[in-house]
Amino acid sequence: EGKGPVVTASSRCLSTFLGIALGWLLESRAPLDRELSFYLQASLFLLLSSQTTYWTLIALGVDLNWSLSLATKWCADPKWIRIDTRPFASLNRDVATALGLGLALHSSYYNHLKWEKLSRSQRVWCAGLATLVLKVLSDAVQPEHTALWYGVTFVKYATFPWVVIALLPRLVHSVASRKIMAHPT
Numbered sequence: 001e002g003k004g005p006v007v008t009a010s011s012r013c014l015s016t017f018l019g020i021a022l023g024w025l026l027e028s029r030a031p032l033d034r035e036l037s038f039y040l041q042a043s044l045f046l047l048l049s050s051q052t053t054y055w056t057l058i059a060l061g062v063d064l065n066w067s068l069s070l071a072t073k074w075c076a077d078p079k080w081i082r083i084d085t086r087p088f089a090s091l092n093r094d095v096a097t098a099l100g101l102g103l104a105l106h107s108s109y110y111n112h113l114k115w116e117k118l119s120r121s122q123r124v125w126c127a128g129l130a131t132l133v134l135k136v137l138s139d140a141v142q143p144e145h146t147a148l149w150y151g152v153t154f155v156k157y158a159t160f161p162w163v164v165i166a167l168l169p170r171l172v173h174s175v176a177s178r179k180i181m182a183h184p185t
Contacts, residue, residue: 039102043095050091083149084142092150096157101165103158109166113173125172130164137163 057064064087071081083089104110118126137156142149 034102034105036102036106039098039105043099043102046091046095046098050088054088083146084153089150089153092153093157096154097161100158100161104162104165107162107166109162109170113166113169116173118169118173119176122169122172122176126164126168129168129172133163133168134160 054064063069068081068086072078075081137160140156142152
């Protein structure tokens with residue numbers, strides 16, 4: 001009893017560190033030169049292929065909500081069973097993030113900074129601000145209605161890459177440029 005939040009906190013820490021490590025390892029392989037259509041097609045493919053798989057399994061009589069049924073039956077606290085633990089919620093986040101990545105890499109903010117290298121301090125500011133902004137966005141209250149929840153979640157996760165890749169670096173670079181212009185050495 002009471003171990004639920006501890007497990008969640010430790011898995012989030014592990015996920016965060018694994019995500020950072022994966023990002024660092026794959027940094028040189030980022031598909032920066034892909035057309036926006038690539039990201040649109042990837043998102044659409046993810047969505048359609050998963051929906052096809054889902055409905056095929058349903059037609060074959062497979063109960064894809066078996067874990068939710070068991071959790072509802074045996075869970076000590078029903079609040080721990082949330083919509084964001086369902087398989088389609090993960091897919092919704094992944095599809096939105098893929099689309100958001102394409103939109104971010106083709107935004108005017110990103111293109112403005114594409115060839116400029118941010119200093120180490122600017123990158124640290126970007127990382128700190130991104131952590132703060134994404135935490136605020138992640139903790140924003142979600143609607144109770146299922147369709148609205150999926151819509152808001154999609155928009156939120158499509159926004160994340162744009163905030164991290166385009167908006168915050170542009171903001172930090174603009175502030176740093178103004179400081180340099182105001183106080184030339």
